[in-house]
Amino acid sequence: MATTSIQNLNKPKDAFEQLEDEEGTRQGFCHIRIQQRTGRKTITTVQGVAPEYDLKKIVRYLKKTWFVPDEYFQAVEPAHRLAFGYGALTWEWRQGIRSYVYPLFIALYYGVLRLTALDSRAAVVHGPKLLQA
Structure with a gap:
C-alpha cells in the first residue's frame, strides 16, 4: 500500500x-x-x-494589466518640447530617428493654447488625449 x-x-x-x-x-x-x-x-x-x-x-x-502606451512618450513629450521649450525626449528623438510629423499636430494645439493663454494643466494634459482618441 x-x-x-x-x-x-x-x-x-x-x-x-x-x-x-x-x-x-x-x-x-x-x-x-x-x-x-x-x-x-x-x-x-x-x-x-x-x-x-x-x-x-x-x-x-x-486580465489585469497596466501600461503607459509608447505613444505618450513618442508624441506628447516631443510636442510639449516644441511648443513650450522644455520636456523629456527619449533616445529616438535625440538621435534623430523619429519623425516630427505626428507630434507637430499636438505641438500646434499646444501653441494655440500658449498664444491664447489657455494653457492650463488640464488643457495640456487632457487635450492630446482627446486629439488622439
Missing part, C-alpha cells in the same frame, strides 16, 4: 484532468486559474467554458 502511494507521487497532477465524470459526460465546471509570477506578471488560464460564451471577452475581462 505504501508503494502505490509513493508511485502516485511521481505522477504529475493535472488540475484540469477531471473534466468528465465516470459516464463520460462533461461536468459543468469552468476552471479559472490566475498564477502570480515574478513581480507584476501573472498567467491566467481559463478552461471548460461552454462554446456559446466568448472566451476572448472572458479572458480580456480577467
Whole structure:
C-alpha cells in the first residue's frame, strides 16, 4: 500500500484532468486559474467554458494589466518640447530617428493654447488625449 502511494507521487497532477465524470459526460465546471509570477506578471488560464460564451471577452475581462502606451512618450513629450521649450525626449528623438510629423499636430494645439493663454494643466494634459482618441 505504501508503494502505490509513493508511485502516485511521481505522477504529475493535472488540475484540469477531471473534466468528465465516470459516464463520460462533461461536468459543468469552468476552471479559472490566475498564477502570480515574478513581480507584476501573472498567467491566467481559463478552461471548460461552454462554446456559446466568448472566451476572448472572458479572458480580456480577467486580465489585469497596466501600461503607459509608447505613444505618450513618442508624441506628447516631443510636442510639449516644441511648443513650450522644455520636456523629456527619449533616445529616438535625440538621435534623430523619429519623425516630427505626428507630434507637430499636438505641438500646434499646444501653441494655440500658449498664444491664447489657455494653457492650463488640464488643457495640456487632457487635450492630446482627446486629439488622439
